Amino acid sequence: MARIVVLGAGVSGHTAATFAKHWLGDKHEVVVVSPNSKWNWIPSNIWVGVGEMSPEDVVFELAPVYKKAGIDFKQAKAVSIHPEGKEGSDRPFVTVEYTDPNKKGETEEVEYDYLINATGPKLNFAATPGLGPDEGNSLSVCTYLHAAEANTHFQNAIERMKKGEKVKFLIGTGHGMCTCQGAAFEYIFNIEHELREAGVRDKAEIKWISNEQFLGDFGVAGLHIKWGGHIVSSKVLAESLFAERGVDWITGAHVKEVQKGKLQYELLDGTEGEETFDFAMLIPPFSGVGLKAYDKAGNDITDKVFMPNGFMKVDADYTPKPFEEWKASDWPKYYQNPDYANMFAVGIAFAPPHPISKPAKSVNGTPITPAPPRTGMPSGIIGKTVARTVCDVIEGKYSLEEVKEKGHHASMAEMGAACVASTGKSIWNGSAVALTVYPVVPDYDRFPGTGRDPEYTFGEIGLAGHWIKHILHYMFMWKAQLKPGWTLIPE
Amino acid sequence: MADYKDIQKNITPYDDKTYGTMIPGPFQRFLRTCKIWQFIRFIIINLKMLAVVSKSHH
Numbered sequence: 001m002a003r004i005v006v007l008g009a010g011v012s013g014h015t016a017a018t019f020a021k022h023w024l025g026d027k028h029e030v031v032v033v034s035p036n037s038k039w040n041w042i043p044s045n046i047w048v049g050v051g052e053m054s055p056e057d058v059v060f061e062l063a064p065v066y067k068k069a070g071i072d073f074k075q076a077k078a079v080s081i082h083p084e085g086k087e088g089s090d091r092p093f094v095t096v097e098y099t100d101p102n103k104k105g106e107t108e109e110v111e112y113d114y115l116i117n118a119t120g121p122k123l124n125f126a127a128t129p130g131l132g133p134d135e136g137n138s139l140s141v142c143t144y145l146h147a148a149e150a151n152t153h154f155q156n157a158i159e160r161m162k163k164g165e166k167v168k169f170l171i172g173t174g175h176g177m178c179t180c181q182g183a184a185f186e187y188i189f190n191i192e193h194e195l196r197e198a199g200v201r202d203k204a205e206i207k208w209i210s211n212e213q214f215l216g217d218f219g220v221a222g223l224h225i226k227w228g229g230h231i232v233s234s235k236v237l238a239e240s241l242f243a244e245r246g247v248d249w250i251t252g253a254h255v256k257e258v259q260k261g262k263l264q265y266e267l268l269d270g271t272e273g274e275e276t277f278d279f280a281m282l283i284p285p286f287s288g289v290g291l292k293a294y295d296k297a298g299n300d301i302t303d304k305v306f307m308p309n310g311f312m313k314v315d316a317d318y319t320p321k322p323f324e325e326w327k328a329s330d331w332p333k334y335y336q337n338p339d340y341a342n343m344f345a346v347g348i349a350f351a352p353p354h355p356i357s358k359p360a361k362s363v364n365g366t367p368i369t370p371a372p373p374r375t376g377m378p379s380g381i382i383g384k385t386v387a388r389t390v391c392d393v394i395e396g397k398y399s400l401e402e403v404k405e406k407g408h409h410a411s412m413a414e415m416g417a418a419c420v421a422s423t424g425k426s427i428w429n430g431s432a433v434a435l436t437v438y439p440v441v442p443d444y445d446r447f448p449g450t451g452r453d454p455e456y457t458f459g460e461i462g463l464a465g466h467w468i469k470h471i472l473h474y475m476f477m478w479k480a481q482l483k484p485g486w487t488l489i490p491e
Numbered sequence: 492m493a494d495y496k497d498i499q500k501n502i503t504p505y506d507d508k509t510y511g512t513m514i515p516g517p518f519q520r521f522l523r524t525c526k527i528w529q530f531i532r533f534i535i536i537n538l539k540m541l542a543v544v545s546k547s548h549h
Contacts, residue, residue: 240513243514249508381548416547436539460536465536
């Protein structure tokens, strides 16, 4: 009997674990280690953050779902990986520390035959002084609890505006190296929509601040779509939406510090500025969760297994090179660790070879570049693909050494992504930007100029997008709870 | 949604932001919430997204 241990139960880890168990049945063991007791459909946190959904609408308890599936669930956080085992045993293992209230603080060594690291990101609020709900100076929608807190402040702001007060909203990214611009984009337009619905739009000043070099970069170097008979960049699409809804913007900004009611930033041209706000929702930068790695003798090999940003090394080309020399082939296909073949990293946990957006530094040398997004559809596809490969190895179809010849692959340079960014939640007058991008990482050799296939890269704004976003919420909550037909719902 | 003419007031000549943007006209804005047209787009967008999904699994 083989044992697969999956670290993390987000989109990628949950997908990998549930499909692996579905394919392997009771002949083999699947263990999930996650510090959270609940699964969260993160895209809908945006609606929690404006009061259109409750936190309970976007989460469910993992334990009963895993019990039904026959997956061993440990509510614990992974602390260290020991891929060579320890003195007296060659069996690799992970040290975990329980967060389960019944075993809180207890540690355990969980042995594995195959490890899928899907730990996701650490929300690195500490990278910017004063950033985040813990410091109390800005809000977040990255977790359902953060989103619920943001909504409390949002409802208070609406009450103040109804009494005649003016309120300034500042939404965007809280550091020069942030990713997930799309979440902030969704949030700002849902804020704008809700303020109109509440009849207080005229009392609000809404402003965007982001590390993107141009509006609509989204961390994927922007995209080009067919629109009104033209090939149009996402810059035009985004600026059009901002101008239409009366939202001002600052781009190319690294937020240096957030204080109560104001923040300081630096721009690409080196100028510095200050923005005041009554309500700020700023996405933090991400880093790895801080897992350590040790060899058999107990020596620290964290640098061998992980990149300096804490994400796990996989089969990518990490050779530093300038933007002009980046290739689609730099991106990993199999997500297999180069030193330990039975270790894989999926979703946000794998280390990307470089950003997707063109790197930029301010004239003072401050890096201001969106980090590459790896959430949502790519995370699900990568999780499922790696699970399929591991199951094939367990079933003897090929060996771990043959994964790069015979394994299933899911390079972000060969994969598309569908993204639906809500711009107002209402069945009859809501809207969303429905986008697809193919491939996620532009391949300028295959598609000169735009880097992407114009037939499969498109976008439009409308009510249909909102319907799709709404349906996706229920569809993925259904799928993640392993309800009848869940395997038929695509990632 | 703000009136179309109000939105035009957001444009400032020689401004490097708003002067370079496209503002959707009344018909485009009507189409965005027209239930019949949006139902058609709903079908088309779903088919396109399924095509992208199918090209992404190897």
